[in-house]
Amino acid sequence: MDFLYRVLLYIHILSVIISIGPFFILFPLIKKLRTAAGNEMNAHLSTFRFVVWLAKHAGHVLVFSGVLLVLSGPWTWDTPWILITLIILFCSLFFLARAFSPTLRKFNEDGMDKDVLSDKLQRAVWIYIALLMIMLWFMVVKPYLWW
Template structure:
C-alpha cells in the first residue's frame, strides 16, 4: 500500500538536503574567483547563481512539504518547535533573497571592491548554512521551548 505521509517525509528530507548541500560548493568557487581573470569570473558567478536558484527552489519544496506534514501529521501548529521553525524559515527566506542577490549584483558595478564582496559572499554563505543547520536541528530534535 502506498503511504502518502512517508512520501512527504522523503520529499521533505530530500528538499532539505538540496536546500543546504549545494551551498558547500560555493566556498571553493569563491576561493577560485579570488585568483581568476575577469573573463572567468563570469563563469564562476553564473555557477553560484545556479546554486542559489537550486537552493531557493529546494526551499520552496521544503516549505510546501513541511506545511503538508504539519497538516497531516500529529503536531499542532502551536507546538514550540513548529513556531520556531516557521519564524526562522521566514528569516532565512528574507536573508536568501536579499543577502545573495544584493551581493552578486554589486560584483559587476564599476569600481567594486571585489575582494570585499567575495568576503561578504563567503560570510553570507556561512550564515545561511548556519540558519539551515538550526532549522535541521529543529526538525529532527523537535525540542519543546514552552
C-alpha cells in the first residue's frame, strides 16, 4: 500500500508540473501575437490552444490522482486544506473554460485590436497561474486553518 501511495503521489506531482509549467512559455508567445499575422499568428494560436488543452488534460489526471490519494491516504475530505483547494479548483475550472478560448477565437476576427486581446490573454494567464500557485501552496504547506 505504501508503494502504491508513493506512485500516486508521484503521478499527482507530475500532473501539477504539467498543469502549471507550460503556461510560462505563453508570455513570450503573447508578445509575438501582438505583431504576428497570417500563418505565423495561426501557429502561435495553435501553440496557445495546445498549452490550454495540455493543462486541461493534466488537470484530469491531477484530480483523479488527488481523489485516489485522499481515499488511500491519511487525509479526509473535511481537511481544511483539501476543502479550500477543491473550492479554488472549481473556480479555476470555470476560469479556464471562459478565459482563453473565446479570446483566442477573436484573434481571427477582422478589426480586432491584437494589443487589447494580448493584454486580456496575459492578464488571464497571470490569474490562472496565481490560482494554480495558491492551490499548490495549500497542497504543500497543508495549513492548519480550523478544527
